[in-house]
Amino acid sequence: MNYELIDSYPFYVEPFHVDFRGNIFLSILGNHMLNAAGNHSQKRGWGIATLNESQHTWVLSRLSIEMNEMPRQYEHCEVRTWVESVKRYFTKRNFSIHRADGTPLGYARSVWAMIDLETRKPCDLLTLFDGDILNYVTPEDHKEPYSSEGGWKEAVCPIEGHGRFRFRDPEHLRTIDTHYSDVDINGHVNSMKYIEHILDLFPRERFEKQQVRRIEIAYKAESYFGDRLSFYSQPVSNDETDIEVRKQTRSEADGTTSQEQGETPSSPASERNEEVVCQAKVCFKD
Amino acid sequence: MNYELIDSYPFYVEPFHVDFRGNIFLSILGNHMLNAAGNHSQKRGWGIATLNESQHTWVLSRLSIEMNEMPRQYEHCEVRTWVESVKRYFTKRNFSIHRADGTPLGYARSVWAMIDLETRKPCDLLTLFDGDILNYVTPEDHKEPYSSEGGWKEAVCPIEGHGRFRFRDPEHLRTIDTHYSDVDINGHVNSMKYIEHILDLFPRERFEKQQVRRIEIAYKAESYFGDRLSFYSQPVSNDETDIEVRKQTRSEADGTTSQEQGETPSSPASERNEEVVCQAKVCFKD
Numbered sequence: 001m002n003y004e005l006i007d008s009y010p011f012y013v014e015p016f017h018v019d020f021r022g023n024i025f026l027s028i029l030g031n032h033m034l035n036a037a038g039n040h041s042q043k044r045g046w047g048i049a050t051l052n053e054s055q056h057t058w059v060l061s062r063l064s065i066e067m068n069e070m071p072r073q074y075e076h077c078e079v080r081t082w083v084e085s086v087k088r089y090f091t092k093r094n095f096s097i098h099r100a101d102g103t104p105l106g107y108a109r110s111v112w113a114m115i116d117l118e119t120r121k122p123c124d125l126l127t128l129f130d131g132d133i134l135n136y137v138t139p140e141d142h143k144e145p146y147s148s149e150g151g152w153k154e155a156v157c158p159i160e161g162h163g164r165f166r167f168r169d170p171e172h173l174r175t176i177d178t179h180y181s182d183v184d185i186n187g188h189v190n191s192m193k194y195i196e197h198i199l200d201l202f203p204r205e206r207f208e209k210q211q212v213r214r215i216e217i218a219y220k221a222e223s224y225f226g227d228r229l230s231f232y233s234q235p236v237s238n239d240e241t242d243i244e245v246r247k248q249t250r251s252e253a254d255g256t257t258s259q260e261q262g263e264t265p266s267s268p269a270s271e272r273n274e275e276v277v278c279q280a281k282v283c284f285k286d
Numbered sequence: 287m288n289y290e291l292i293d294s295y296p297f298y299v300e301p302f303h304v305d306f307r308g309n310i311f312l313s314i315l316g317n318h319m320l321n322a323a324g325n326h327s328q329k330r331g332w333g334i335a336t337l338n339e340s341q342h343t344w345v346l347s348r349l350s351i352e353m354n355e356m357p358r359q360y361e362h363c364e365v366r367t368w369v370e371s372v373k374r375y376f377t378k379r380n381f382s383i384h385r386a387d388g389t390p391l392g393y394a395r396s397v398w399a400m401i402d403l404e405t406r407k408p409c410d411l412l413t414l415f416d417g418d419i420l421n422y423v424t425p426e427d428h429k430e431p432y433s434s435e436g437g438w439k440e441a442v443c444p445i446e447g448h449g450r451f452r453f454r455d456p457e458h459l460r461t462i463d464t465h466y467s468d469v470d471i472n473g474h475v476n477s478m479k480y481i482e483h484i485l486d487l488f489p490r491e492r493f494e495k496q497q498v499r500r501i502e503i504a505y506k507a508e509s510y511f512g513d514r515l516s517f518y519s520q521p522v523s524n525d526e527t528d529i530e531v532r533k534q535t536r537s538e539a540d541g542t543t544s545q546e547q548g549e550t551p552s553s554p555a556s557e558r559n560e561e562v563v564c565q566a567k568v569c570f571k572d
Contacts, residue, residue, distance in 0.1 A: 014323065015334075016317050019466065020473045020511065027467070031302050038301065048301075073471060083398055179486035180305065181313070185359060187306045200465035204511045207466055225306065225490045 005115065005138040006153045007043070008146075009036030010077045010100075013071045019207065023070035026199065026212055027192040030065065033108060034192070035093050036079040044136055045129070055117045056128070059109060060191050061090065064216040066159040067097070067106030078102040082138040082155050088281045089113055089122045094157040102151055107159045139228075162216055165279040167244050170232035173201050178227050189223045189277075198243050198280050201231055206284065210239070213285035220276045223247045231276065246274040291424040292439045293329070294432075295322030295365045296386075299357045305493065309356035312485065312498055313478040316351065319381050319394060320478070322365040326379075330422055331415070341403045342414070345505075346396060346477050347376065352445040352500040353383070353392030363387040368424040368441050375399055375408045377419065380443040388437055393445045448502055451565040453530050456518035459487050469511045475503060475563075484529050484566050487517055492570065496525070499571035506562045509533045515563065525570045530561040 009032065017028045041047045041058070051057055071077045077099055085094040095108040114123045125133055143154040176197065184190040194217065223229060227247045234242040295318065302312045327333045327344070337343055358362045364384055370378040381394040400409045411419055429440040462483065468474040480503065509515060518530040 014321060016320065016470055016476055016478065018471050020469050020471055024470050025467065031300070035300060036303065087291040180488065180490070181311065181482040181486050183302050183306050185306060185308050192301055192302065200467050202466065204466070205411055274327070 004144070005136060005142060006080050006082045006144055006155060007036060007040040008153065009039060009081070011077055011079065013073050013075045013077065015073060017072040021207065021211070022073045023211060024072070025196075026065065026067075026215060027195045028098070029067075029071065029193055030192045032079050033065075033081070033097075033110075034060075036081045036095065037110070039092055040081050045279065046133060046136075051114070052117070056123060057117055060117050061113050061114045061215075062111035062162045062218050062221055063108065063191070064110075064162050064214065065095075065106065065108040066214040067212065069105045070211060071097065071099075077105070082142075082199050083133070083136045084109075084155075084157070085137065085153060086125055086133050086137055088124050088126050091125055094155070096157065102146070107157045109157060109159065109161060109259075111162065132285055133184060139225065161216075162218065163281065165218060165244070165281070167232065167234055167242065167279070170234040170242070171245055171270070173231045173233045175228060175230040178223060178225060178229060180225065183225045187224055189225075189227070189229075191217075191219060193218055194219075194245060194278055194280070196227070197231065198245070198282065201233065201243065202241075202282075210284040210286055212282060213239075214281070214283040216281040218279045220278055223277045230274065236281070241282050243280045243282065245277045247277050249273045269285070290430070291422060291428060292366050292368045292430055292441060293322060294439065295324040295325060295367070297363055297365065299359050299361045299363065301359060304359040304389070307493065307497070308359045309497060310358070311482075312351065312353075312501060313481045315353075315357065315383070315480045316349070316481055318365050319351075319383075319396075320346075322367045322381065323379055326367050332419060332422075337400070338403070342400055342409060343403055345399045347399050347500075348397035348448045348504050349383075349394065349477070350396075350445065350448050350500065350502040351392065351394040352496070356497060357383065357385075357391060363391070366439055367393050368428075369419070369422045369534045370395075370424065370426075370441075372411055372419050372423055374410050374412050377411055380441070382443065388432070393443045395443060395445065395447060406541070425517065445500075448504065449567065451504065451528060451530070451567070453518065453520055453528065453565070456520040456528070456530055459513060459517045459519045461516045464509060464511055464513050464515060466511065473510055475509045475511075475513070475515075477503075480505075480531060480564050480566070483515070483517065484531070484568065487519065487529065488527075488568070496570040496572055498568060499525075500567070500569040502567040504565045506564055507533070509563045516560065522567070527568050529566045529568065531563045531565070533563050535559045535561050541558070 009130045011032045013024050018024055080096045084094045091112050093110045094103055097106045098104050114125055116123055126146040138155045178189055182189045182193045230246050232244040297318045299310050305312055334343055336484045366382045370380045377398050379396045382390055384390050384391045400411055402409055424441045429438040432439045464475055468475045513533045516532050520528040522528055
């Protein structure tokens with residue numbers, strides 16, 4: 001039995017990584033998860049640097065984070081991560097977030113595709129590197145020793161899977177241009193920046209009384225430095241809101257954007273020359 | 287002689303902490319500096335947690351960062367910091383930024399005031415804790431052993447001091463509302479968020495051809511979640527731009543902001559019911 005399926009990524013909650021209530025920003029927590037995932041992959045020969053040599057890279061497709069409690073300013077915490085399953089075009093990676101003493105604070109699920117850097121098309125994960133990735137699939141009841149303090153790390157992720165989104169006439173809330181600080185080394189708007197922009201749609205009162213219990217995101221298309229993003233909101237209940245993020249596609253004829261062409265924000269994305277970039281569900285709790 | 291005047295704060299340049307050219311974001315680098323300063327103060331009994339007990343806190347007044355070379359993705363680097371001088375109402379703290387092998391990449395200067403948390407007024411640094419802070423003032427020629435790899439750490443900061451700003455009819459570039467992600471645990475817009483917003487004023491082409499050589503900021507007033515910030519630009523030369531950030535002050539009579547009252551962006555801050563929040567100089571180099 002392989003005892004090295006679950007990785008631990010320790011992090012410290014820095015003073016400027018928390019919101020006005022002292023809870024870590026979800027975008028910062030998500031960034032720690034991406035780092036944990038990157039390290040886990042790299043150690044097993046599936047890191048981005050290795051993949052780039054064969055013209056491949058990972059693309060994050062879905063992410064759902066559900067927190068019972070948020071890491072607080074000055075806390076020492078860790079992200080654990082493992083591979084739940086691998087299919088031809090997708091692999092599922094889970095996470096759990098813990099205090100340094102092992103107390104679980106929350107969990108996350110993610111779905112990743114592998115693409116060819118030239119064609120941008122998905123690759124068959126089961127044949128790449130002779131199916132080596134199957135060596136890292138972690139059975140649901142798997143646990144392994146937690147070396148530094150005794151105890152066990154368990155591949156447990158007791159949160160719901162990713163849901164489906166159905167938008168019917170969502171309300172236009174905000175349109176922003178994307179800038180220098182939004183984009184990563186690939187020139188794409190960083191996946192965690194979408195989380196920031198989405199949470200920035202909610203007013204101060206919401207965060208004073210409540211905190212985010214769960215956020216789900218489906219990444220649909222890349223956006224780039226200078227793209228104009230529009231945010232649409234659809235309330236599901238008092239505590240639950242679906243958000244659709246669309247980018248304006250430029251008209252090939254004259255270079256104007258769909259908004260400059262005077263289309264109304266309430267028409268569906270396809271009619272407005274808009275493309276859906278991502279969809280999200282934000283659930284608050286008291 | 288005290289050999290422990292200069293602290294080292296190591297950091298790793300994470301994949302999502304770099305811009306589209308692979309250079310660390312200045313706001314992230316600045317955040318590492320604030321952490322280094324916080325640790326340095328805390329170890330000497332002048333950390334924020336200790337100060338809060340006696341109703342005091344540090345306020346960053348000026349920051350100038352000058353980089354010869356930017357830390358790159360995946361690099362291991364460190365910030366060194368020490369106290370240059372202490373006067374009654376201000377203390378100057380310097381920084382140097384190095385690769386793990388000790389190569390200097392850049393330097394920074396900062397000015398801090400101590401305020402009383404209740405009155406928000408500056409305190410006399412020379413009498414607080416019986417002038418203990420004077421024990422940490424570091425002579426300009428001071429050097430101390432660098433334990434882990436041999437060699438020396440030197441209190442050297444060969445960059446210009448903070449300049450003065452004079453704005454005459456600057457151009458209004460952008461007005462933004464501040465949101466959840468902008469504010470820190472004190473409810474203030476985070477000092478590094480201003481750097482993000484200021485660099486976001488420059489177009490993609492600028493960052494494709496050039497990189498920031500020096501940024502200077504003078505923090506004048508706090509702004510808060512929901513404040514509306516306006517950014518004004520005054521070119522000094524091709525490579526140098528001064529930026530003034532103002533917040534709209536609400537009219538006590540009717541609750542409308544100065545912009546809603548129809549004032550023109552080109553009038554001076556004082557006439558427009560605007561308050562200057564910070565002023566900055568951004569210098570690019572090829």
